[in-house]
Amino acid sequence: MKYRLVPMDRSHLPQVAAIERACFAHPWPETMLEQELYNDMLSLVAAEGEDGTVLGYGEVRAVLDEGTLEKIAVAPAFRRQGVAEAILRAYLRFGASHLAFLTLEVRESNAPAIALYEKLGFQVVGRRKNYYRELHEDALLMTVEFHRDELRTCIHNR
Numbered sequence: 671m672k673y674r675l676v677p678m679d680r681s682h683l684p685q686v687a688a689i690e691r692a693c694f695a696h697p698w699p700e701t702m703l704e705q706e707l708y709n710d711m712l713s714l715v716a717a718e719g720e721d722g723t724v725l726g727y728g729e730v731r732a733v734l735d736e737g738t739l740e741k742i743a744v745a746p747a748f749r750r751q752g753v754a755e756a757i758l759r760a761y762l763r764f765g766a767s768h769l770a771f772l773t774l775e776v777r778e779s780n781a782p783a784i785a786l787y788e789k790l791g792f793q794v795v796g797r798r799k800n801y802y803r804e805l806h807e808d809a810l811l812m813t814v815e816f817h818r819d820e821l822r823t824c825i826h827n828r
């Protein structure tokens with residue numbers, strides 16, 4: 671399966687909205703997703719197959735040097751093929767040069783997502799009690815830090 675990571679644009683929105691519906695209890699409609707495209711603090715990436723099929727997508731919010739992974743989802747038919755990992759690795763590469771940390775919240779029962787985040791170096795740093803009220807479920811707060819200060823010190827000390 672060949673795909674490339676591209677900045678999300680309006681042409682992707684119907685498929686992204688369909689993936690939202692397949693993945694989340696409260697899916698965002700196309701209109702809401704479209705507003706995100708024009709928000710300068712957000713980076714939206716789509717994994718696009720050769721025929722234009724959207725396999726998955728991600729969204730990171732960056733405020734100064736603090737990053738938050740707002741969304742990551744892969745269409746059920748394309749899971750377990752490394753798509754989410756590729757998207758997240760792209761954000762981690764960005765983070766390593768632009769952010770102090772990248773953080774996220776995840777349902778504590780979402781084992782696939784937690785395994786993905788742990789594989790890529792995120793650690794559990796906190797818990798938000800009953801964050802998903804309707805589900806009576808806690809959110810785990812997971813973060814990866816980029817140690818840019820250490821990097822800067824290394825560079826200056828050379």
Ligand SMILES: CC(C)(COP(=O)(O)OP(=O)(O)OC[C@H]1O[C@@H](n2cnc3c(N)ncnc32)[C@H](O)[C@@H]1OP(=O)(O)O)[C@@H](O)C(=O)NCCC(=O)NCCS
Nearest residue numbers: 693742743744749750751752753754755776782783785786
């Ligand atoms: C979580 C999700 C994004 C993973 O997408 P994916 O493209 O299937 O994940 P990848 O194939 O890139 O997997 C990368 C790693 O994540 C972990 N992982 C992914 N899915 C997993 C599963 N079902 N069970 C266990 N580990 C899993 C594994 O460590 C995997 O590495 P490996 O293949 O070497 O074992 C996908 O299941 C999804 O869209 N879920 C619904 C939306 C969601 O919950 N998003 C997260 C909200 S916080």
